[in-house]
Amino acid sequence: MIGIGVDYYPEHWDRELWEEDARLMKESGVNVVRMAEFAWCRMEPEEGRFDFGWLDDAIDLFQRNGIQVVLGVPTMTPPAWLTQRYPDVLPDLPGQASSRPGVRGHRCYNSPSMRRFTRIITERMAMRYGKHPAVIGWQTDNEFMLHMCRCRHCKNGFVEWLRNEYGTLERLNREWGTVVWSGEFSDWEQIGLHETPERYMNPSLLLDYRRFQSESVVNFQRVQVEEIRKHSEGQWITHNTWTAPLPLDLAALYGELDFASIDYYPASSADKAVSNPYSGALLLDLIRGIKGKNFWVMEQYGGPPGSWMPTWPSPYPGFIRAFAWQSISRGADGVLFFRWRSGVAGAEQFWHGLIDHGNVPGRRLAEFRRFAEEAGALSERLYGSRVENEAAILYDFDSHTALQLQPQVDGFDYYEHMKAVHRSFQKLGIGVDVLHTPDQIASRYKLLVIPSLFVIGEHTAAKIRSFVEQGGTVVATPRTGVKRTNNQCHMLQLPGPLADCFGVRVSEYDPIGPGVHAIQDESGNLYSCGLWNDLLETTSAEPIARHAESFYKGTPAVTRNRLGSGQAYYVGTFPEEAYLRSLFGMIAGETGIEARTDLPEGVHLSRRKRGTESVLFVLNLSREPNAVQLERPMKSLLTGTIAAPNLELEPYGVEILEIDS
Template identity: 50%
Template sequence: MNNFSKIQMGVDYYPEHWDPSLWEQDAIQMKEVGVKIVRVGEFAWSRFEPEEGQFNFEWLDRAIHLFHRQGIQIVIGTPTHTPPRWLTEKCPDILPIQANGHTYHAGVRGHRCFNSVSLHSYGSRIIEKLTLHYKDHPAIIGWQTDNEFSLVYCHCESCNEQFRVWLQAKYGTLEQLNQEWGTVVWSGEYNDWSQVTTPFGGSPHQNPSYQLDFYRFQSACVEQYQQTQIEIIRRNCPEHFITHNFHSYPQKLDLYPLGEQLDVAAFDYYPNTSPDKTSTGPYSGALSLDVTRGIKRRNFWIMEQLSGPPGGWGPMWRTPYPGFIRAYIWQTIARGADTVVQFRWRSATMGAEQFWHGLIDHSNVPGRRFEEFSQVCTEVNTLSRLLEGSIVRNDVAILHSHDQLVALDIQPQVEGLDYYENIKQWHRALTKLGIGTDVINWTENLSGYKLIIAPSLYLMDSTVATSLEAFAAAGGTLIITHRSGVKNLNNVCLMEPFPGMLSHCAGVQVSEYDPIANSLHHIITADEQTYSSTQWCDILHPTTAEVVASYHDDFYAGKAAITVNSFGKGKVYYLGTHPEENYMKSLLHQLAVAHDIPHFPDLPEGVQISVRMRDSQAFFFLLNLSRESRSIVLDHPYKSVLYDGLTHEGTLTLEPYGVDICTIELY
């Protein structure tokens, strides 16, 4: 089951959308440009089963046969994202019910309740038929579950029943639930399980413990829904791999338990083409790719990537600038993607996504973007054997937590404080220093890292606290930030000084705090450098920690703002405020030097360096993700594997959206 580890290019293709006379010439043209993978089927339930119990796979057999003749391999998507109209008419329980009681009707896609008995029954049947039909086909290598999971927020009777079952399994008794949620507030205590429902609306200020558990329940429903599909696929197609195309970070879906069930994670990547996003877009995209790699802590796939201006769901974006498509394909590979599948081969002529452009426009005449894609296919296929088996291996990790994100969204702490945006800013600072960074679930094992950044551990868990202490004691450096140790995992405030369970290793306590929002404050470091800060000011009382920076403003001027504590063989930093990017870069550069972490401190804006490793060989991906030429000062000679062994020394200039891939033997 290693088909998913090859370095290769692919496209999404919808044979059901096109006259069959086009299929063969498309397959031949794909082979000519170097396409190795095609994804099909994820929206085709009405063609697979046009009427109840009448199955038709002949049309897809014909299409797959044509691809197979060209040596192209196939991934099939299970079609459960789009139940057909005959099914939703017969089984209306499939359609989600919104909080106001209205039905989420069929029309575009995603019209299914994850707890619908009918969906499980009919969905399992179509997947059973598909997998049995294609289990021995030599072109089929893998399956994608459903499409772009997200929370549906269904409030049907089945969801209400399952929510109670889930809560009973977690809390045991209604008395325990009342206690853990603190329902005594506002006379919210439950007297009978029948009173416990999904959030139907009314006041937006619901019990935060209740809300957090509802989101957790919703994620658990998606997990069980996917597991049902996976069990069928594994039973019938044991040699095929299974993936899912995650999308749209951040979202309230818990990615990590879903990822555990998969062989490889995948992401749908649509980098922003707008010129006014060029200063932030490449960095946000880099974070999304690192989050995807962190789902399973290994290489991943891109199952959809931008091929032209998106549109249809809203006004169209700008067309990709020359070099944009190529540069962003290499960015995904640089950060651990082994296969990149472009959405889509040809722009749709019908339906809601007519203007979500593919590689070929409505004219059906290949143009500039298609030629750029062809160039990348040639490059990827040329370097595939060299890069195969290479991985991303980093010394630095940012901890990411679904629970923190959801809890801080339920009760926003202050204007301007956004959990994921703060992660994004730390990650951007690291990326601008050329420091490779993993983004991993906050409960993961931390061994092997030198530096861990743990933003806003708002909900605190004793197991995680012990893990963080052990990491620092063993010689690692830990950075924790404001709004840590505020609550327990049930979203109830703790009666102890912040940062709670982390106070001991941080050597500091919060004596008071000031939610300053977007008010600009300043901190002064020990070496008398001044930096601005926003969002929050924890006024710190060091117990064993040393003061790194003090506040310059307000009634707490001169009080500690940032501290560092020696703990075992390591150090723990506590940041009581959210400093500007220049401070983050200064601190991270200092720590990179101290820990001998590879970095490139003078990268120009928009330039990224990522490294993939194989044995003792390092592949440096040098990317200019901007519309202007950029120059990089090289610390020693690099040999290009993209440009026939050309050796770069001194300064390397990259054209707009320019790319190079260099190699160096580490030992």
């Protein structure tokens, strides 16, 4: 069953409202609610004194109404008694308000007190609800993010982590290159973060500290996972990450969980109406790629966010329904809207829900009801079907983090570059998987893009090389192969350990930043490029585009190399999107990937498959009407009618079509 639901906070509302809320939810198509992820102070109002009666009543109420429950472990918000009695719970984050009680996220993952009380509250919840027939699953904590905490527990934990990683100070000094600036350590206790701005600090230390803190999050979460697994039966566990990739190793975070989840808030402002649907598509593909399987959306846009920022514009008619279908089209098996009703108290008063403060159902709830009715009718057909693609992009946590630590040129951002690559595929109607580890590179893919794979070890290089030799096509972009896994530079001409794979050497590079240059392809077409230009020397590759200006005019800018049964393209600049679409379209033709060049701006295609059954989602995620040419008439699963080959879509229009097997 497709999960269709809302996030609900019974502890925020008088009990008189609960019954009517549950009734209206059921009437509106809700079949699941998420609760309790911020309610620690109500479950344990004083140390060792627990009160679950109110939560029992809320769960029982929803069970009577045929609505299932997902419970959140409330460790993102330690109660006041905990931070007062055990101040080591609070992280040491200089200059950051989130290290103070009464906000949220005010906990150090390495605090012994925090881990002890996390185990206690999780154990009590799991023992009570681990076999409750209405509770189908659990959410660990809420929106984990990396804390660069500098408390003594983090410092001691980091030193222990380094001892396990490097064994000796001699090896650590060598791997970090601490001889630079006379920074060699002679005692483990000398290692730590200081008030010095990070841009002046050793980049190897900084990358390792982020790896350590990312592992700390995983270890903190493991406490919750252990207790839930110990006391539950048939219930799943997930976590809700949020927004663009954080400097957090999501592959490791979700390694012990059943599936990944995301909080998805597509921007409703007019100035982002064009770009945001493509950014959202990447986010959803990235979440699906973490586990290589379907996911849930634990918080879907239900109303304009606001509170600690100016309130977003009201959603355009159809916006809520269309973006909910976008989530399902890209692999969501559950979509829960934040939130049922706008809060009347607290810092999120103006982070609006499906119903406003006045508690009168309006346009947003009506739109949710329409989506819920449609999704419920198609639940049996869609649930468990999968998104299967032939193209992939490799996202790399180490490269993303290292490029944040050492920005290479004014205007460059790793994730924004990923967006440009992904958006080019979407505009060609090509579905893309986002991989998180090199071990996910598989022969089923015909095309793999490795955008700015800045940090690369031999294992990753071997996986990419083997993929090409066995018939795959790979595309790389500038700043690939620069660093070793210890964040020191390779003493190799770029692209470093992949130079032979691509058949090129970077003889020199020109960080042009916001300046605009041009490249010219073999047909004489000119395309703009910017940020960075690699000057390439071919060893076995052939040029397919050249720089069209500056002192290196005529130098190869884009090359193609044949290796084994496959080929490797090196794009030695950051070209405009039109060139990327041209390049990927050409490669699609070579590799047999279905592509099209006639999709209107804002129209997205996605497929879900199960066995021989396939469903095509056609979404017009724009404020303008659009038309899409279908290959042939197809049956609409929304209306039961046959959709004409010239499919017309209203603004934020949705069509779901049956594809003949």
